[in-house]
Amino acid sequence: MLTKALGQSHAKAILMGEHSVVYGEPAIAIPLLNINMIVTIILRHDHQQLIKSRYYNGSLSDLAGAYEGVRQLIVFLLGKFNNPDLGFELTLNSQIPQERGMGSSAATSIAVIRAFYELFEEPLDRKTLLKMANIEESITHGSPSGIDTATSSSEDPIFFIKNQEVTPFKIDVPGYLVISDTGIMGQTGLAVSAVRHLFDEEPSKTRRLISDLGEAAAAAKIALQTGDLVCLGQLMTKAHSHLRTLGVSHPHLETLVKTAIEKNALGAKLTGSGIGGSIIALAKNLTDAQHIAEALSEVGAQEYWISPLASQTNMEHLI
Ligand code: MEV
Incomplete structure (x- = not known):
């Protein structure tokens, strides 16, 4: 295991197809490569699990409200890597305004997952990344199509149909x-x-x-x-x-x-x-x-x- 790790993701703009995408219709979305979310994790020798962000500064266990999905995602990841009591400080450094249609929550989960996989030195494929990120999105938003996480983790615009392979295009x-x-x-x-x-x-x-x-x-x-x-x-x-x-x-x-x-x-x-x-x-x-x-x-x-x-x-x- 590393002693520190970093995960990154982007804001997104849906060009066409929000809402209809939830019902299986196609949509087009663009990652905004200059508006980023960067998550850093630094290990601590005690067992404190701390989260730092513009909106929240405190322990993982007290994280709630809009961050409940992120809390559950982190608990899930620690369990997955057999390290539920790991001490760490996780910092969310975001340029993405929250709840403004620019994919802030999806970008958070993508960057958090990438950072934990890097910390535990585990390879991460795209399918696993999206599946786990959509767990958080379901807790935060109800029944997401998956377009936000797919865009936030992509470097190219995507043509997206729910439950189908994502097609990036130039x-x-x-x-x-x-x-x-x-x-x-x-x-x-x-x-x-x-x-x-x-x-x-x-x-x-x-x-x-x-x-x-x-x-x-x-x-x-x-x-x-x-x-x-x-x-x-x-x-x-x-x-x-x-x-x-x-x-x-x-x-x-x-x-x-x-x-x-x-x-x-x-x-x-x-x-x-x-x-x-x-x-x-x-x-x-x-x-x-x-x-x-x-x-x-x-x-x-x-x-x-x-x-x-x-x-x-x-x-x-x-x-
Ligand atoms: C939200 O960015 C996009 C919606 O279509 C919901 C979703 O696809 O999950 C409104």
Whole structure:
């Protein structure tokens, strides 16, 4: 066993297909390679098990609330490696805002699992990584599709269908994404339940919306492959309108989407679970992206990032 170890993962943006992905429809998501989660573990000689983060500083056993899934995951990992009483200090160093549709909890579990596997010098394959990370996601969010953990652990955009092998692919198109945070907590569990409730109340209408969203995600993949940004933008805006009808938008999300479109975005939509959280807007070039970002800031966006659609490595963090 090592005396210290490190695990890393990324934030994510769902380009198309949130919510409908829970019902087996395809989705496209992008890891945001410049917004990271880094977990470090340092062994302690006593048996104290300490967690340090921006939001929590204390013992593993007292970790609760939004972190309950992480606590259970760590207990599970210690048991798996036959070391339930191991003394350690685990630090979560996150650039990902919590509960903003950017995959903070998924990124936490991916980085925690990677760090423990490194600590115990065990090889970790992707299937095991995702299976374990989804245990935490189920505790935290209810019935996750697995898209957040799959994206957060990937270096490339993914085409994702629940319970199927993840397909990473390269994007080779111009265009920029503006990712913008309302500053309002999104609530994944609540949003997923709201859609399920609508499904029970109005099954045929909801089924139609979900299947339209799936078709839009498949069409978006073709638009990305053919470089048709105008079509991609239109699909994004249409998806947002469907998500609004599904009941997962929020007045602040509406303001940001409307503002982005007024400022020449090719399309804009909420990203992630909604009812708060973030939007993404598609801009044809960097100048447009900057204008959109400034306008979003003026109408109350808390934080934003500009990212080339094709390569996440040059992402600019503006606030
Ligand atoms: C959350 O980032 C995405 C949802 O589709 C839930 C899920 O897929 O697990 C809303």
